[in-house]
Amino acid sequence: MSASIDYNKYEAVIGLEVHAQLLTQSKLFSGDSAAFGGLPNTHISPVTLGHPGTLPFLNKKAVELAIKLGFACHCEIARENFFARKNYFYPDLPKGYQISQHTAPICIGGHVPVFVDGKSRHIQLNRIHLEEDAGKSMHDQDADNTLVDYNRAGVPLVEIVTEPDLHNSDEAYAYLTELRRLVRWLDVCDGNMEEGSMRCDANISIRLKGDTSLGTKVEVKNMNSIRNVKRAIDNEIKRQITLVEEGGRVVQETRSFDASNGSSFPLRSKEEANDYRYFPDPDLAPFNLTDAFLENIRKSLPELPEEMIERYIRELGLPEYDARVICDDKATAAYFGELIAATPHHKAAANWMLGPVKSWLNDQSAGMETFPLPPASLAALIALIVDGKVNFSIASSRILPVMIGEPGKTPIAIATELNLIQDTDAGSILPVIEEVLAKFPGKVAEFKAGKKGLIGLFVGEVMKMSAGKADPKLTNELLMKRLNS
Ligand code: ADP
Ligand code: MG
DSSP states (O other), X not given: OOTTOOGGGEEEEEEEEEEEEOOOSBOSXXXXXXXXXXXXXXXXXXXXXXXXXXXXXXXXXXXXXXXXXXXXXXXXXXXXXXXXXXXOOOTTOTTSEEEEOTTSOSEESOEEEEEETTEEEEEEEEEEEEEEOOXXXXXXXSSSOOEEEOTTTTOEEEEEEEOSOBOSHHHHHHHHHHHHHHHHHTTSOOOOTTTTSEEEEEEEEEEETTOOSOOOOEEEEEEOSHHHHHHHHHHHHHHHHHHHHTTOOOOOEEEEEETTTTEEEEEXXXXXXXXXXXXXXXXXXXXXXXXXXXXXXXXXOOOOHHHHHHHHHHHHOXXXXXXXXXXXXXXXXXXXXXXXXXXXXXXXXXXXXXXXXXXXXXXXXXXXXXXXSOHHHHHHHHHHHHTTSSOHHHIIIIXXXXXXXXXXXXXHHHHHHXXXXXBOOHHXXXXXXXXXXXXXXXXXXXXXXXXXXXXXXXXXXXXXXXXXXXXXXXXXXXXXXXXXX
């Protein structure tokens, strides 16, 4: 970064194009498997290979998934649809054209909510359209030849295109995180950027702050994680501003991001762009969507993450932060849903999710779907605390680990076995209190002189001496009574 350049004079404008592989069994226009991986060229048939005489037929499930995502993104759904051929020549494209809805998308407009810097806003979408994927060229498998795997050719994709509505890499990060949560939430796509089932191209331009016209855009490709999209955007904004400030001009081009050094290099310029010669695919009949078909899909939609967050804040009185963490991913939200059905203590349930459960998962580097304890068992542990049988600290540090190891055992059985049942008998706590007060005569004098905050120290000492078993609430009451008498 050049020291003399004022980067704050400029505003970035960003539009994102995301390709998401739909979770169908078969490909968009054939019965070939759409599964990821597989030995190269095993998920292929004459249709995938584009042999003369073969005919495509449309996968209804792919259409349903695209519409599902469209509803979740508040898009308008086009009733009349057709597919076009996008013609270009490349070895990974056996037919010599890609079948795409590029010219007439199934989902129009819409928006995705993002939460950045503590504020919510909508990122406007331009469209979501259906298209087939290309195969995969492998340049590093053989010293002299490029090898091609056609397993991916024809796999159904949706392309989700935003308006040029983002202005920095944090918004892009939040948008992609939200979009990934959404496609996973809806079972539309597995959202795996590392494996390439979700891919993002970033279109970036700059303009002077206050300008309303758009600058020349550069498209950056080949980022395999959300973090790398953020890095690529930051790098590209800096590159363009530096270029312009040094008297240069941004040229419209496509660049490839290199994650190893955080920079990019040009792939092709506008002059080298293809003329795709789009025209409606004569082998595929146009298809119209009926009200009943759309209504069935709409009815199948689950509650969306942002709706759920809002409901938990409103109905359960959860802090927004807690509600957001609980709805971070589908498995956590589903678990919490079952947990609050099993216990009336909803705030305690949220505290358990954000506290001990989350720490356990962090320690294991695991996701919620691997948590071994059924929600009903966690609810039983919460009940044990509410009933005054054990305190939270004992429950989370001593009982929970045993329950995780032996999910069949009830918390009360474990607490009894380990001799952890809380002491709620004043008769046995009082002697411990006397012992503690005798140990700290100075502190007792300070307390009596007005330093009331010392009560915490006394309670803590009683808890320590009783190995955590004294009921903290009762201990507090007894101590206050004794010290104020
Ligand atoms: P293309 O035909 O080159 O793919 P599109 O108009 O389809 O261009 O836009 C592709 C993406 O680029 C969209 O996400 C759009 O919002 C974004 N975009 C378009 N113009 C600009 C610009 N000047 N600056 C930043 N992003 C832009
Ligand atoms: Mg484009």
